[in-house]
Amino acid sequence: MHSKKMLRAISLILCVVLSFGCITVSATATESGKVNGAQAIMATASSQVGTYEGSGGYSKYGAYFGQPYIPWCGAFVSWCARTSGIPESVIPTNLSSTAMCNYFKSQKLYYPAKSWGGSYIPKQGDIVFFTSSNPYNRNPNDLSHVGLVLSATSSYVTCIEGNCPDRVRQINRDYTTYIAGFATPRYEGVELGNTENISTYKAGTYVTDEKMNFRVAPGGDVICLIDAGTTLQITAIEGVWGKTEYQGNTGWLSLEYSTYKPATETPAPEENETPAPSVPTTENAQYRVTEKMNIRESYTQSSRLIGQIPEGTLIEVLEVTDDNWGKVSFGGVTGWISLNWSVKFEPEVDWLVLDISYSQSPKDLDWMQLKNEGVQGVIIRIGGRGSANGRKIYSDQYFLDHYKAAKAAGMYVGVYFFSYALTKAEAIEEANYTLDILKTNNCQLDLPVYIDMEDFGNDKSHLKAGKAVCSMVLDEFCKTVESAGYLAGIYCSSSFAETHVEPSVFDKRSAWIAEWDTDVCCFNGRVDMWQYTENGKLKGASYKDIDMNRLYINYPALINERNFENGNIEKGDLNFDGTVSAADSRLALRFSVELDIPTVLQKKVGDYNGDGVISSIDARDILKKSIAS
Numbered sequence: 001m002h003s004k005k006m007l008r009a010i011s012l013i014l015c016v017v018l019s020f021g022c023i024t025v026s027a028t029a030t031e032s033g034k035v036n037g038a039q040a041i042m043a044t045a046s047s048q049v050g051t052y053e054g055s056g057g058y059s060k061y062g063a064y065f066g067q068p069y070i071p072w073c074g075a076f077v078s079w080c081a082r083t084s085g086i087p088e089s090v091i092p093t094n095l096s097s098t099a100m101c102n103y104f105k106s107q108k109l110y111y112p113a114k115s116w117g118g119s120y121i122p123k124q125g126d127i128v129f130f131t132s133s134n135p136y137n138r139n140p141n142d143l144s145h146v147g148l149v150l151s152a153t154s155s156y157v158t159c160i161e162g163n164c165p166d167r168v169r170q171i172n173r174d175y176t177t178y179i180a181g182f183a184t185p186r187y188e189g190v191e192l193g194n195t196e197n198i199s200t201y202k203a204g205t206y207v208t209d210e211k212m213n214f215r216v217a218p219g220g221d222v223i224c225l226i227d228a229g230t231t232l233q234i235t236a237i238e239g240v241w242g243k244t245e246y247q248g249n250t251g252w253l254s255l256e257y258s259t260y261k262p263a264t265e266t267p268a269p270e271e272n273e274t275p276a277p278s279v280p281t282t283e284n285a286q287y288r289v290t291e292k293m294n295i296r297e298s299y300t301q302s303s304r305l306i307g308q309i310p311e312g313t314l315i316e317v318l319e320v321t322d323d324n325w326g327k328v329s330f331g332g333v334t335g336w337i338s339l340n341w342s343v344k345f346e347p348e349v350d351w352l353v354l355d356i357s358y359s360q361s362p363k364d365l366d367w368m369q370l371k372n373e374g375v376q377g378v379i380i381r382i383g384g385r386g387s388a389n390g391r392k393i394y395s396d397q398y399f400l401d402h403y404k405a406a407k408a409a410g411m412y413v414g415v416y417f418f419s420y421a422l423t424k425a426e427a428i429e430e431a432n433y434t435l436d437i438l439k440t441n442n443c444q445l446d447l448p449v450y451i452d453m454e455d456f457g458n459d460k461s462h463l464k465a466g467k468a469v470c471s472m473v474l475d476e477f478c479k480t481v482e483s484a485g486y487l488a489g490i491y492c493s494s495s496f497a498e499t500h501v502e503p504s505v506f507d508k509r510s511a512w513i514a515e516w517d518t519d520v521c522c523f524n525g526r527v528d529m530w531q532y533t534e535n536g537k538l539k540g541a542s543y544k545d546i547d548m549n550r551l552y553i554n555y556p557a558l559i560n561e562r563n564f565e566n567g568n569i570e571k572g573d574l575n576f577d578g579t580v581s582a583a584d585s586r587l588a589l590r591f592s593v594e595l596d597i598p599t600v601l602q603k604k605v606g607d608y609n610g611d612g613v614i615s616s617i618d619a620r621d622i623l624k625k626s627i628a629s
Contacts, residue, residue: 037086037187038125044084045148045160048076048168050203050236052243052495054217060238061162065095073146074100076162077127080148090185091127097146101129104183113179116140120182122149124332127183128159128173140180145517149182151332158332164517166495170331171518178517203234206242206258214251223251231261248468250499286345287326289313293342295335299325307333314345314521347552353447353529354536355416355547357381362401367409369540377412377447377551378402379512382434384418384452391420393433400441407444412556414447416491418454419473422465427451427473431480438486446556448489448510451477454496471502478509487559491531494523510553528553 053059059072061079074095081091094100104110104127112118122128130145147161150170157173164171173179212226218241226232226246234242234255242255295307299321309315309330317326317339326339352374356365358381380402383395399415406413417434421427434449451474478488489510492501497513503525513523514531521530529551536548 037084037090037185038123040084041080041086041091041125041187042148042150042160044080045076045168046150046170048080048162049160049170050167051238052167052236053163054238058217059163060218062095065093067095070095071163073097073161073163076168077146077148086185086187090187097129097143100127100146101143101181101183104185109184109186110181111184112140112181114175116180118181121154122152122157122182123184124149124151125185125187127185128157129180129183130178131180143180145178153329158329169518202260203237203242205231205261206234206255207231207261208253209257209259212253212257214246214249214253216251218252223249226253232258245467249466285317286314287317287339287342288345289315289337289342291341293337295328295330295333295337297335299323299327299336303336306335307331309337317342348554349552351376351412351551353377353379353412353549353551354541355379355381355531355549356402357418358396358398360398360402360541360543360546362398362405364542365402365405366540366542367405367411370538371409371411371540373538373540375411375538375540377414378406379414379416379447379450379549380406381452382415382417382437385420385426385430387420391426393430395433395437399437403441403443412446413443414445414450414489414555415443416450416452417477418452419477421473421477422469424472424476427476428480431477435481435484435486445486446559447551448487448555449481450489450491450510450512452491453500454492467500467502470500471505474501474505478505487555489528494521497523497525510555512549 051060053072056069057071058068059070059075060068061075062068062070062072064079064082065075067075072095074097077100078091078093078095080086082093092100092103094103101110111120111122113120126149128147128149129143130147131140131142145161145163147159147164150158150160152158155174157175157179158170159173160168160170162168208226208228208230210228212228214223214226215221216223218238224247230246232242232244232246232253234244236243237255238252241252242258243250243252245251289309293309294305295309296303297306307330309328313330315328315330317328319327320339324339325336326342327334327336354370354375354377356378380399381396382399383393385391385393403413415434415438417430419427419430421430430451437443438445438449453470453474474490478490481488487510489512490497490501490506491512492514494513494515497506497511506526510528511526512529512531513521513525513527515521515523516531516533516535518532521527521532529549531547531549533548534545536546537544538546
């Protein structure tokens with residue numbers, strides 16, 4: 001039996017751990033001397049948010065059970081239970097989501113989600129189980145993932161999940177987003193066991209006490225030595241290991257021989273309190289938080305602080321006041337933030353765009369059916385570089401077939417090159433190879449030219465090369481493409497962008513970010529196109545899975561505006577294909593509606609009769625020129 005002194009100590013540890021996490025969850029003893037087990041496990045889970053897996057899929061959660069390289073979502077749930085002192089009788093150790101689910105079903109502690117006929121609203125500490133993320137291949141008994149419930153409303157569930165896809169994350173899940181059901185462990189009246197494994201380290205500023213090894217991963221190969229007395233910013237924690245940047249490299253060091261230096265606490269910027277705040281009105285819009293923000297109980301600065309939102313978070317604002325406070329739900333709490341340090345997310349467009357490559361044969365695609373299903377554009381792989389056999393460049397065998405078919409269906413088209421470049425020369429070579437194919441085949445693009453940089457499989461060349469090399473390669477490719485008159489862009493995952501790309505490389509370029517199995521893209525930066533799934537399914541694509549994206553920038557209009565300003569438009573060749581044709585007539589008609597053309601440019605963009613507007617009369621003039629030519 002725990003003494004009251006021990007219970008207070010457990011409560012203190014959990015509160016300290018969480019005060020530096022995304023939210024504040026504490027575990028406190030009840031009058032009867034019992035500790036709230038649901039709060040305890042969620043305090044532990046919340047303290048792990050932001051922890052990444054190591055090289056080769058290593059996780060400390062799997063390692064805790066002697067299996068460091070397994071898919072670790074189930075290990076994360078079991079680890080949280082064990083290190084919070086939750087007994088096996090409440091949450092038994094199960095590293096498989098299916099085995100864990102079957103246990104709770106056998107105890108009659110499982111409830112199906114709404115998608116499967118259920119009506120249960122989960123509560124804090126429940127376990128959430130997920131089906132396959134492919135909406136056309138879902139089965140509530142075929143599980144692929146598991147996590148913990150932080151809070152829930154009638155509309156969505158806030159979860160903390162491991163192996164998502166390479167870290168611990170806090171995510172809002174719609175009830176229809178692959179959720180199979182929920183388990184409800186019997187926490188009531190539980191006495192916590194051993195809690196000594198809860199980490200007391202936290203992100204922040206540290207000073208090394210002695211000369212330290214700087215490693216590529218926790219316990220991994222040594223990159224270099226860090227001198228004693230060096231001040232470092234630790235951004236993530238794995239047990240006793242801290243993640244930081246040093247001399248241009250990202251790596252890990254043991255915090256056992258470093259001293260934490262708490263920063264002088266400064267409140268997040270907030271709106272000055274007004275004597276009589278306005279009555280809130282419904283908003284239901286997304287905002288991106290540009291500074292770390294305090295969440296308050298009401299819409300005044302003096303109101304009680306109940307949580308914080310990290311910088312860069314994209315969040316739904318439910319209501320607003322005239323003095324610019326917004327009501328939000330985040331991290332299990334609902335409250336108010338100042339919107340003076342947030343930017344309203346207002347995309348120009350919200351188009352469904354596919355990306356395809358040689359793996360999709362032309363016979364697998366019905367482009368008119370895809371268009372009828374709402375697809376408005378496609379990014380086609382134009383080529384790539386191999387990681388072996390001399391690292392040779394190759395073209396995609398189906399590129400031209402896909403390009404011609406998409407254009408014939410009226411799709412907007414862009415291209416991407418799959419890069420393995422590690423030097424400036426290789427980056428320029430890849431860009432010029434792309435440009436040569438476009439020029440040789442007279443390809444007219446409506447969307448940018450992207451470089452695709454990834455890390456997967458056995459080759460980790462870009463991961464090993466580090467941020468400086470990756471940023472240089474991306475920049476050189478884009479500069480070469482831009483010098484030829486094209487818009488350039490970068491494709492990578494959100495985690496790769498955060499760890500291996502300098503933010504300045506994205507400046508004035510299209511940021512195409514991959515982040516799967518989440519309701520919003522939480523990348524801490526600009527997102528112009530979001531790849532939200534690799535498991536999409538459309539009737540017009542007969543193969544199993546397809547990459548699906550949401551495009552937020554009207555690149556076709558932007559590209560045509562650039563052409564208007566830079567080209568010889570007086571002759572009527574609005575699409576720059578070398579001829580004056582009906583296609584130019586359609587452009588003139590379309591832009592008369594969609595563009596507010598400055599007077600000085602009216603003649604250039606097709607105001608042939610000089611009446612100050614671009615109309616069907618001008619379009620007919622272009623057609624006449626086309627026929628005459």
